[in-house]
Amino acid sequence: MKFIFLSFSGENLTKSIGDLFVVGTETTSTVILWTILYFLHHPNIQSRCYKEIQVVVDSGRLPSMKDRLSMSYTQAVLQEVLRIANIVIIGVPHTVDEDIIFHGYHIPKGTVVMPNLDSVLLDDKIRRDADVFRPERFLDGSGQLVKREEFIPFSIGRRVCLGESLAKMELFLFMTILIQRFEFKPVDPDNLPTLKGVFGVTHAPSKYEVRAVPR
Ligand code: HEM
Secondary structure, eight states: OOOOOOOOOHHHHHHHHHHHHHHHHHHHHHHHHHHHHHHHHOHHHHHHHHHHHHHHSOTTOOOOGGGGGGOHHHHHHHHHHHHHHOSOSBOOOEEOSSOEEETTEEEOTTOEEOOBTHHHHTOTTTSTTTTSOOGGGGBOTTSOBOOOTTOOTTOOSTTOOTTHHHHHHHHHHHHHHHHHHEEEEESSTTSOOOOOEEESSSEEEOOOOEEEEEO
């Protein structure tokens, strides 16, 4: 068994936790921007989420984590956004710590490997019409959420995203509360903002404007 020794001083522990907040805020807020953008293009999907939230949540209270199991459609929408927006296209670089043979390829120790999530999330051979926004792909015949092995926006394996559970929780709470309180409308319905993203730290939507109308 290998051991890795880490030593933290108070100062660098504070900095590391600060970094987690930064990376967590950038990623989660980018997914929220994508969700609102997809709502502008699919107002029927936004309105179906709103109706589901209204049925589950008693008047006046905010949605909470316990409502998650009763909101399969809204969850399917968030999963479809995570899939199609694919915000971390090229995962974090990793290094091979010993020589390995993978699918017939020799990868020498020290090689930097960058997982390409695009090749799974947006591959037509893996799922039909991969470039079409269709939340129903995450629902079964009776409208229940289904687990799909190929849904890996947080990557897989030992270096899977550290913040996966936190991000899913934040996305569910922020989005259901926003949908409950606001209707998102385009500024110019005849000229919807593009769904073409820009690549930076994350794959983010191009800058767009939206009208958030209080319900
Ligand atoms: C929707 C939001 C998020 C998405 C889609 C996402 C996605 C990812 C992906 C794809 C990786 C690369 C994994 C790999 O290289 O195999 C990653 C790594 C990481 N993520 Fe996230 N992430 C999100 C939110 C967060 C949050 C909220 C935090 C922290 C609070 C976080 C912390 C990290 C860290 C520390 C790593 C590096 C893990 C390692 O290399 O061992 N992420 N994330």
